[in-house]
Amino acid sequence: MPDLDLLTQSLARSVKHWRAVRGFTLDVLAARAGVSRGMLIQIEQARTNPSLGTVVKIGDALGVSITTLLDYGQGPKVRIVPAGQAVRLWHTDSGSYNRLLAGSEAPGPLEMWDWLLMPGESSTSDPHPVGTVELLHVTAGELTLTVDGVEHRVPAGASVSFEADAPHTYGNAGDAPMEMVMAVSVPPVS
Template sequence: MLRFSEININVIVFRMSRVDRKIAENLKRIRKAGNMSLDTMAARTGVSKSMLGQIERGESNPTVATIEKIAEGLKISFDELFYTREEDIRVVDPERMEIYREKEGKYRIRQIFGYDSRRTFEVYQAEIYPSGSMRDITDKEDAVRYITVLEGELLLHADHEVYTLSPGDEVRIAGGKAYQIENRSGMFARISLLLSFERGTRR
């Protein structure tokens, strides 16, 4: 008869093996789609050819540091390594997403959908504190910003102009254009921010 601790260990091993399989499948798919050899991928990521081969074959359990190097070197998000291609529907609860960037008393930003080489955009959700403000989150010249006001009344400062924004308002800001969003109310405000890399690159 298995002890409780042994049952827990078995469950953990099973879950890890599923994660390893996903990473193996996705890494191989990404390499093939980019017409990369293992040598090329090794040069881009700083991870050895032998290690990459072991990961693709499911023979190695990559560390978080290794996964970070692969994602950074290939300019992809963690999502693309962990999620399966068959995941046609993915429901995200913003409250469960990790904080991407935060300035105490000013704003809090969560990344909803990170960059993926199969698409050319990122989606964020930001909460702006009462009397708080936030500036642009990227300086990429090709990143066009699309903002949707979800809650609250806001002021948008851009190009020496001030625009009043209310829930439901949509804003497009050209790449490289500086802006600031200010919440002068006594209530929290919330926006959705989509970064579209309209030249098809993200470097």
């Protein structure tokens, strides 16, 4: 079975599982996530491959990391993710991508990402729940980080942290690829 089909089926099982654990109806989850009820039905029936933004919204609404949505039966306390099994959730034809490297539920979702943005490309994120913090470390190139309409330049070797409950965009205005590692901490659902 192709990787995308396995990912779609795992997401379907996990959304159903966590919706039941939280006691949310489809309507409640749709309202909390800002996603249509029809889209949730398609996701839970493994009939669609939703965008990264949609998966993030659902994870935020359920109070779980994307890692958990992609594999809720985590098993042992130590979980090693082999290099070839990091999940690529977004990519462009030019070669930009992000990969979810690892995640945990401690005490809320905590995720670690690997990003590559090719020159001239960007990726926009909707606001996360209040209390969400992102930490980024640029390893190559220069990141143009725009948070709530304000642009910040982050060169290679520098790190940045910000409250991610405002619209934000990761961009590469330079002429060389930009690489960074990002950690996202989302507060637990109350």
